[in-house]
Structures are given as C-alpha cells and as structure tokens.
Amino acid sequence: MVAVAVAAAVGVLLLARAGGAAGDEAREAAAVRALVARLVGPGPAADFSVSVERALATKPGLDTYSLGGGGAARVRVRGSTGVAAAAGLHRYLRDFCGCHVAWSGSQLRLPRPLPAVPGELTEATPNRYRYYQNVCTQSYSFVWWDWARWEREIDWMALNGINLALAWSGQEAIWQRVYLALGLTQTEINEFFTGPAFLAWGRMGNLHTWDGPLPPSWHIKQLYLQHRVLDRMRSFGMTPVLPAFAGHVPEAVTRVFPQVNVTKMGSWGHFNCSYSCSFLLAPEDPMFPVIGSLFLRELVKEFGTDHIYGADTFNEMQPPSSAPSYLAAATTAVYEAMIAVDTEAVWLLQGWLFQHQPQFWGPAQIGAVLGAVPRGRLLVLDLFAESQPVYTRTASFQGQPFIWCMLHNFGGNHGLFGALEAVNGGPEAARLFPNSTMVGTGMAPEGISQNEVVYSLMAELGWRKDPVPDLAAWVTNFAAQRYGVSHPDAGAAWRLLLRSVYNCSGEACRGHNRSPLVRRPSLQMNTSVWYNRSSVFEAWRLLLTSAPSLAASPAFRYDLLDLTRQAVQELVSLYYEEARSAYLSKELTSLLRAGGVLAYELLPALDELLASDSRFLLGSWLEQARAAAVSEAEADFYEQNSRYQLTLWGPEGNILDYANKQLAGLVANYYTPRWRLFLEALADSVAQGIPFQQHQFDKNVFQLEQAFVLSKQRYPSQPRGDTVDLAKKIFLKYYPRWVAGSW
Numbered sequence: 001m002v003a004v005a006v007a008a009a010v011g012v013l014l015l016a017r018a019g020g021a022a023g024d025e026a027r028e029a030a031a032v033r034a035l036v037a038r039l040v041g042p043g044p045a046a047d048f049s050v051s052v053e054r055a056l057a058t059k060p061g062l063d064t065y066s067l068g069g070g071g072a073a074r075v076r077v078r079g080s081t082g083v084a085a086a087a088g089l090h091r092y093l094r095d096f097c098g099c100h101v102a103w104s105g106s107q108l109r110l111p112r113p114l115p116a117v118p119g120e121l122t123e124a125t126p127n128r129y130r131y132y133q134n135v136c137t138q139s140y141s142f143v144w145w146d147w148a149r150w151e152r153e154i155d156w157m158a159l160n161g162i163n164l165a166l167a168w169s170g171q172e173a174i175w176q177r178v179y180l181a182l183g184l185t186q187t188e189i190n191e192f193f194t195g196p197a198f199l200a201w202g203r204m205g206n207l208h209t210w211d212g213p214l215p216p217s218w219h220i221k222q223l224y225l226q227h228r229v230l231d232r233m234r235s236f237g238m239t240p241v242l243p244a245f246a247g248h249v250p251e252a253v254t255r256v257f258p259q260v261n262v263t264k265m266g267s268w269g270h271f272n273c274s275y276s277c278s279f280l281l282a283p284e285d286p287m288f289p290v291i292g293s294l295f296l297r298e299l300v301k302e303f304g305t306d307h308i309y310g311a312d313t314f315n316e317m318q319p320p321s322s323a324p325s326y327l328a329a330a331t332t333a334v335y336e337a338m339i340a341v342d343t344e345a346v347w348l349l350q351g352w353l354f355q356h357q358p359q360f361w362g363p364a365q366i367g368a369v370l371g372a373v374p375r376g377r378l379l380v381l382d383l384f385a386e387s388q389p390v391y392t393r394t395a396s397f398q399g400q401p402f403i404w405c406m407l408h409n410f411g412g413n414h415g416l417f418g419a420l421e422a423v424n425g426g427p428e429a430a431r432l433f434p435n436s437t438m439v440g441t442g443m444a445p446e447g448i449s450q451n452e453v454v455y456s457l458m459a460e461l462g463w464r465k466d467p468v469p470d471l472a473a474w475v476t477n478f479a480a481q482r483y484g485v486s487h488p489d490a491g492a493a494w495r496l497l498l499r500s501v502y503n504c505s506g507e508a509c510r511g512h513n514r515s516p517l518v519r520r521p522s523l524q525m526n527t528s529v530w531y532n533r534s535s536v537f538e539a540w541r542l543l544l545t546s547a548p549s550l551a552a553s554p555a556f557r558y559d560l561l562d563l564t565r566q567a568v569q570e571l572v573s574l575y576y577e578e579a580r581s582a583y584l585s586k587e588l589t590s591l592l593r594a595g596g597v598l599a600y601e602l603l604p605a606l607d608e609l610l611a612s613d614s615r616f617l618l619g620s621w622l623e624q625a626r627a628a629a630v631s632e633a634e635a636d637f638y639e640q641n642s643r644y645q646l647t648l649w650g651p652e653g654n655i656l657d658y659a660n661k662q663l664a665g666l667v668a669n670y671y672t673p674r675w676r677l678f679l680e681a682l683a684d685s686v687a688q689g690i691p692f693q694q695h696q697f698d699k700n701v702f703q704l705e706q707a708f709v710l711s712k713q714r715y716p717s718q719p720r721g722d723t724v725d726l727a728k729k730i731f732l733k734y735y736p737r738w739v740a741g742s743w
C-alpha cells in the first residue's frame with residue numbers, strides 16, 4: 001500500500017504540470033498547420049483540418065489524438081496538445097498514406113484522393129512523457145546547427161510525439177554574465193570554457209579549457225538560436241528542459257572568494273588536470289546557493305521557464321565521498337538552488353552515473369541521492385534501459401518517477417546496430433514492474449542520423465500500450481513506407497538485418513563501433529560480432545537485387561550505401577584477420593596480398609562509395625562547422641574543433657576514435673594512411689625478422705593523426721558518382737570471394 005501511495009503521489013506531482021492553458025490551444029494548432037505546410041506543401045496542406053482540444057484527453061497529462069475524414073472530405077486531425085496532433089498527423093501519413101519521415105530524407109508521396117479513415121481513430125499515450133536527447137547529443141550532432149536545421153529537427157520531434165527535450169544552447173552566455181558579476185575576468189572565463197565541439201562535457205564538469213576559447217560571436221548566435229528553438233518547441237506544447245547549476249565552478253572562483261570550500265575532482269577521459277579535474281563547490285558552502293540561484297534567475301529572465309531543469313553533478317566522476325550524508329547534502333544543494341528561484345522546479349537527472357560506476361553506487365549511495373529530493377520533484381532518466389536498466393535494481397528508483405530510455409548510440413558512430421527485441425519489450429516490462437514509477441519513454445542517443453529503423457520503433461512505442469506483436473512484419477512494412485513501394489527482396493533484406501545486426505542481446509550490447517576499420521590498428525584488435533556475417537552479405541545481395549525498382553528513392557540509395565558500407569566494414573575485419581595470421585606465421589606473400597587488398601583496394605573503394613552521397617561527406621561535416629563562423633580565422637578554429645572530435649578527441653588521442661565516422665575524405669586521409677603504415681610495419685617486421693613494435697607504431701601513427709587534425713585541406717561538399725553503380729561494383733568484386741571463402 002505504501003508503494004501504491006508513493007506512485008500516486010508521484011503521478012499527482014507530475015500530472016499537475018501536464019499540458020498548457022486552454023488559451024494555448026490556438027497557438028499549438030497553428031504550429032501544427034504550419035508543420036503540415038512545410039511537410040507536404042501549401043496546396044496539399046489545405047486537405048488537412050487541424051485542431052487542438054485539451055478536452056480530448058480523457059486522463060490529464062496523457063496526450064491523445066483523433067483521426068477522421070479523408071476520401072472526399074478533409075482529413076481531420078485533432079490532438080489534446082500540438083505534439084499529440086502532430087503525432088496523429090504522422091500516424092495518418094504513415095499508416096494510411098504509406099509515407100515515411102526520417103533524418104536521412106522523408107518519403108511523402110501522398111495518394112489522391114487522400115485515404116479515408118474508417119470511423120474515428122483515437123489513440124492515447126500510456127505515459128506522460130516521450131523524452132528526447134542526451135547531453136552528449138548537443139556536441140556530437142547539434143553543435144554546428146543553424147536555425148534551418150533545428151527547425152527540421154523540431155518538426156521531426158513533434159511528428160514522433162516528443163514532448164520533453166533538452167534545450168541547452170546559449171547557456172555559456174548566461175554563465176559568462178554570472179561569472180562577470182561574481183568578479184571573474186573575461187580572460188579567466190575564456191580560459192574556462194571548452195571549444196564548441198566539447199561543450200557537453202564542460203557542462204557536466206568533465207572538462208574545462210580544452211580546445212577553447214569560445215569566440216564572442218558564439219555567445220550571440222547561440223542566444224539567438226536558443227530563443228528560436230524554445231519558441232518553436234513551446235508552440236507545439238513541448239516542455240523544454242533548461243540547464244541548472246550542478247556545483248562545478250571555474251578555478252578562478254577561488255581567487256575571487258579565497259575562503260570558498262571546493263574539492264578538486266579526479267581526472268576524466270585520460271585528460272590531465274590542464275583540461276579536467278574540475279572544481280566542485282562543497283554543498284554546505286554559502287556560495288553554492290548564491291551561484292546556483294544567480295545562474296537560474298538570469299537564465300529564466302532570458303528564456304522563461306517550463307519548470308524542468310537538468311543538472312549532472314557526478315557524471316562519470318567519482319564523488320569525493322561515498323558517505324550517504326555527503327551525497328544527500330550534495331543533491332539537496334543542487335535542488336534547493338533550483339527552488340530558490342522556481343518553487344515549481346523539477347530536476348531531470350541522467351541516471352547514467354548509477355549505471356556507469358555500479359561499484360561505487362551501492363544501495364545506500366543511490367538511496368541518498370534519490371531520497372534527498374521530494375518524491376515527484378526528481379525525474380530520473382534510466383538512460384541505457386534497453387541493455388542495462390537501473391530501475392530493476394533500485395526498486396523503481398525508490399519511488400521517484402523515471403523515464404525508460406533507449407540510449408542505443410555512442411559517439412555518433414556509423415555502423416548498423418540495434419537491440420530491437422529488447423527495445424520492443426522493454427517499456428512494457430518497466431510498466432509492469434512491481435510498484436513501477438515509470439512515467440514515460442525516451443530516446444537518448446549520443447549521436448543521431450543513423451540506424452533510423454531503431455528510432456522509428458522507439459517513437460512508435462511511446463504511443464503503444466503493448467509491444468509490436470510481429471517485428472518481422474513491422475520491419476517489412478517499415479521498408480515499404482520508407483521506399484514508397486513494397487518490394488519482396490527489400491523486405492527480405494530488412495528481415496535478415498532484423499535477425500542479425502538489429503538483434504543484439506544482453507548487457508554487453510553497446511552501439512559503439514569498434515570495428516578495426518575505424519580503430520588505430522594493432523595486432524590485438526577484436527573482430528568478433530554478435531551476428532552471423534552471412535546475414536549481412538545476403539541482405540546486401542537482396543537490397544541490390546531490388547535496386548532496379550527502388551533506385552529512384554533517396555532513402556533506398558541511403559540504405560544501399562549504408563549496407564554496402566557495413567559489408568565493407570565486415571570485409572576489413574576479415575582481411576585484417578588474414579593479414580594478422582600471415583604476420584604471425586611469417587608468410588610475407590600472404591601478408592602483402594591481404595594487406596594490399598585491405599589498404600589499397602577496399603578502403604579506396606569505400607571512400608569512393610561514401611563520396612556519392614552528401615550525407616557521408618567529410619566536406620559537408622566540416623562545412624557545417626565553418627558556416628557557424630563569422631570570420632575565416634573563426635572558421636578554421638571551428639573546423640579544427642570538429643576534426644579533433646572525429647579523431648583524437650584530445651591533444652594526445654585521449655579518447656581516440658570514440659566519435660568515429662565513416663565519411664568520404666576521413667576514410668581516404670585518416671583511416672587509410674593509418675592502415676597502410678601498420679601493414680607496411682608488419683611487412684618490414686617479417687622481412688627483417690624483427691618483432692613488430694606497437695609502441696613505436698603508436699608514436700609514428702600519432703604523427704599522421706595529428707597532421708590530419710591540423711591540416712587545412714578542404715574537402716568536397718557535393719557528392720560525385722552514382723551510389724547504385726558503385727555499390728554494385730564493390731559487390732561484384734567481393735561478394736563472390738565471400739561466398740567462396742577466398743577473401
């Protein structure tokens with residue numbers, strides 16, 4: 001009975017914040033109408049009638065949509081919020097029109113007349129929240145975005161029913177005001193902030209200074225962008241999550257306030273204390289509420305508030321003490337600084353800390369954090385729940401509400417990966433957990449624009465009470481909607497992928513690409529995979545077989561490239577294994593043959609393939625960074641930030657290749673030279689009869705890696721070549737070798 005009462009209290013606290021005022025209905029409906037026009041064009045948009053009616057929701061806080069009409073009449077889309085109406089629109093486009101909305105490009109060929117909805121179709125979400133983003137997404141994917149790209153993303157969010165999302169742009173400009181008011185100099189502030197590509201880890205206290213400073217223009221543009229992002233999110237009825245003070249301060253605070261009580265934290269991510277070892281303010285220090293309230297007051301004054309704030313004090317950092325009393329005090333200090341400014345504040349906490357360091361976070365330590373905030377005022381993201389859920393070992397976060405999140409991707413890597421069975425069943429299992437306090441589902445990838453099938457499923461699950469009953473049928477239908485037409489070979493290819501690359505299971509599943517292709521070469525590289533490679537190659541064959549019918553679809557061309565890229569990634573592993581075996585057997589001829597194919601045929605072919613699609617160009621990636629600048633010097637600085645993140649991730653390769661991508665130009669000028677140097681070193685070793693020295697190779701290859709980061713070479717931002725022809729060329733050369741086992 002106690003647990004039931006706790007869950008009820010949690011529900012009351014959260015649902016009290018559900019929805020906006022009735023007066024917002026007209027604004028939200030107008031936002032959805034504008035979305036329809038952007039999506040299908042002003043003419044076809046006239047065939048849709050959109051309204052927002054709070055009364056449509058039979059239970060407070062549970063978004064509801066209703067669909068009707070069509071045929072000879074206008075399609076009626078009604079929602080209890082703007083987000084609900086947008087999700088209903090997406091449902092109609094997907095299930096009645098066979099359309100598809102995606103990061104890589106949408107398929108929106110509307111049938112004429114528009115299909116009729118039998119009767120009235122009404123759907124209500126089973127939970128209050130559908131959350132989106134990870135703090136790291138801001139750096140791995142969003143960092144260089146302009147308003148046009150943000151507008152597309154917010155449209156995607158609305159269509160996928162997202163109603164809770166981070167909105168963290170521009171916060172450094174607010175912090176700059178606060179630090180200046182406290183007495184820090186502009187030089188001290190400049191020395192504290194990281195460069196743009198690393199701000200996510202500055203915000204969580206992991207880093208400072210690295211690859212900064214932030215130019216003044218950055219603050220101005222980010223403030224402008226944040227206002228536009230917030231305005232659009234709120235126009236749909238979304239709840240933006242703003243940042244709050246987590247306790248980390250610049251070292252210069254100790255100069256201004258010599259008596260301040262701070263703890264110098266340990267290093268993070270193989271960085272030394274020049275760039276990590278942040279200063280954490282003691283929770284009992286009188287400056288804690290002063291700084292925390294100064295920041296939040298200035299933030300709310302600038303941006304307004306929707307009363308939910310994010311803060312992460314101990315993200316991947318061990319607290320100074322494991323004493324529950326200390327952890328409770330540190331948590332209380334953060335929360336009290338929030339409510340000193342906003343009495344309605346709810347704290348959104350990433351639960352990654354409990355998952356990342358389970359040896360530190362025992363029951364007493366977790367309980368100290370969860371119990372330090374009134375129930376219902378702490379909203380926990382169970383960030384990696386599809387693989388390593390925390391709610392199951394914390395009695396549903398000891399009564400605090402939580403959101404079941406799918407993390408899926410690390411570092412924004414390319415690479416086919418998913419755990420669709422676990423994702424499909426996870427939310428229902430969490431809802432049915434004894435005394436569950438689950439209040440939503442979420443998507444929390446570190447990077448986006450990859451493996452779109454995974455996110456389509458997760459978005460749909462936010463509106464389902466039960467798992468998808470037949471994933472094979474679902475993925476077949478996904479392919480038909482994505483390409484605009486059903487094709488038996490394409491459907492069969494996707495079912496093979498569902499059973500292989502998208503069927504990872506167990507706690508070891510992580511969407512982090514560690515393929516030898518994108519790692520610094522060594523003799524100890526792991527080539528094992530959780531699936532049968534035959535399924536990948538057969539899916540590749542089937543998708544190519546369907547090319548004559550589907551090649552006009554941009555989504556198909558994207559998927560064919562992505563699957564061919566995956567097949568090449570598998571081949572790199574196989575040729576690497578052959579080269580390593582030849583080295584260990586001292587067979588120089590075999591080593592030269594396998595190494596020659598890998599480094600001089602396969603990787604150049606991959607780069608040429610990637611160059612055929614603008615979404616796989618290093619030039620496009622770097623051009624985003626340069627376009628954010630207001631001068632040539634600033635553009636060079638932003639480009640270097642971007643290059644560092646993609647490769648060395650620090651001055652000395654501190655988190656080397658964590659954010660690896662497979663982009664044309666990056667393959668040719670970064671991965672390929674590394675492989676050639678490695679294979680030449682192995683060949684020299686065999687020829688001279690001396691052991692291969694990994695330590696010396698690491699020193700030599702670092703020079704290549706660093707030269708790439710510091711290079712000013714420009715890369716094409718326009719594609720060249722035909723994806724289908726290039727994929728077929730690679731297939732005809734290597735697929736027979738795979739079948740014959742003679743690679």
